[in-house]
Amino acid sequence: MIRNSINLLTKKLISSTSCQRTRMRCFSSGATNLVDVNVNDKTGIAVVTLNRPPVNSLNLELLTDLSKTLDELESNRSKGMILTSSSKTVFSAGLDILEMYNPEPERSKAFWTALQDVWLKLYGSPYPTAAAINGHSPAGGCLLAICCEYRVMVNDFTIGLNETRLGISAPSFFISSFRNVLSTREAEKALTLGTMFSSDEALKVGLVDEIATDKADSINKCENFLLEFKKVSSMARAFTKQSLRKKDLEELENNREQDLQLFLFAINQPIVQKGLGAYIQSLKKK
Numbered sequence: 001m002i003r004n005s006i007n008l009l010t011k012k013l014i015s016s017t018s019c020q021r022t023r024m025r026c027f028s029s030g031a032t033n034l035v036d037v038n039v040n041d042k043t044g045i046a047v048v049t050l051n052r053p054p055v056n057s058l059n060l061e062l063l064t065d066l067s068k069t070l071d072e073l074e075s076n077r078s079k080g081m082i083l084t085s086s087s088k089t090v091f092s093a094g095l096d097i098l099e100m101y102n103p104e105p106e107r108s109k110a111f112w113t114a115l116q117d118v119w120l121k122l123y124g125s126p127y128p129t130a131a132a133i134n135g136h137s138p139a140g141g142c143l144l145a146i147c148c149e150y151r152v153m154v155n156d157f158t159i160g161l162n163e164t165r166l167g168i169s170a171p172s173f174f175i176s177s178f179r180n181v182l183s184t185r186e187a188e189k190a191l192t193l194g195t196m197f198s199s200d201e202a203l204k205v206g207l208v209d210e211i212a213t214d215k216a217d218s219i220n221k222c223e224n225f226l227l228e229f230k231k232v233s234s235m236a237r238a239f240t241k242q243s244l245r246k247k248d249l250e251e252l253e254n255n256r257e258q259d260l261q262l263f264l265f266a267i268n269q270p271i272v273q274k275g276l277g278a279y280i281q282s283l284k285k286k
């Protein structure tokens with residue numbers, strides 16, 4: 001996929017002169033109603049809003065919609081994407097725990113495959129990406145944010161990969177994208193402890209790049225970041241990003257089936273099921 005993507009970029013580079021002359025007509029609607037897409041006609045930047053109340057937990061349908069949206073952005077030669085949420089307090093609660101509790105084999109496979117697809121497309125996207133983190137962002141929510149190249153977080157929320165607190169290990173592609181943002185030392189400490197950082201702590205450690213006062217401010221700051229790329233060749237930018245992330249991307253691309261089997265094995269362990277059941281109950285009792 002990476003090689004294909006680089007070949008595709010080369011072809012695009014050759015035909016880019018005519019493409020750049022034609023003003024991109026952005027697609028007017030998102031793939032479905034779980035993901036809203038709004039493209040600014042002036043800048044070409046798409047604001048992609050996760051819209052699965054109450055907490056944007058990532059189930060098969062939301063991941064499928066997000067995956068389709070990422071495809072559309074790529075084929076429309078997006079100028080950039082800002083990922084955010086329709087909730088006032090939650091960016092994304094991470095993977096939908098109900099997808100992993102008492103799993104149904106075929107659905108679990110489709111679910112994990114959709115997550116792998118989203119990660120490969122978002123982490124390896126040729127267009128620039130930023131996350132306007134306007135609420136809590138645990139586990140899979142943090143994963144979406146760290147796939148992006150820039151993160152602006154609204155004050156007073158939490159973010160982190162808390163998998164060990166659920167009695168599970170973060171999968172290797174979660175870890176590689178976390179290490180792309182944090183030093184190995186900080187990543188190891190946070191992953192093993194399952195640390196959830198406050199917005200200020202996240203800024204201090206480098207997990208987010210800026211703090212915002214509210215959602216509008218976070219989107220504005222993300223936009224300012226993305227607009228900086230107006231000065232840079234989009235081809236050179238995409239090649240550079242994909243070269244830096246190539247090893248991580250290839251690791252999953254070359255081991256998708258093994259990663260899927262590891263997930264299915266892990267969630268089918270009685271001890272993991274017991275832990276997930278207790279965790280669901282604790283969320284309901286809150």
Ligand SMILES: CCCCCCCC/C=C\CC(=O)SCCNC(=O)CCNC(=O)[C@H](O)C(C)(C)COP(=O)(O)OP(=O)(O)OC[C@H]1O[C@@H](n2cnc3c(N)ncnc32)[C@H](O)[C@@H]1OP(=O)(O)O
Nearest residue numbers: 057093094095096097098136138139140171263266283284
């Ligand atoms: C080596 C390979 C091994 C592979 C093994 C598997 C790897 C799995 C990898 C990733 C893991 C994940 O992403 S797991 C998800 C982790 N997420 C969390 O721990 C977050 C849990 N949620 C919260 O902390 C809070 O809900 C919140 C801070 C996000 C929001 O709080 P708020 O008070 O606003 O909302 P509620 O807590 O009342 O929740 C409302 C409603 O939503 C349900 N809910 C919340 N989170 C989830 C979720 N992740 N999945 C499913 N459902 C969720 C919650 O139970 C409430 O439901 P009810 O209204 O029915 O009570």
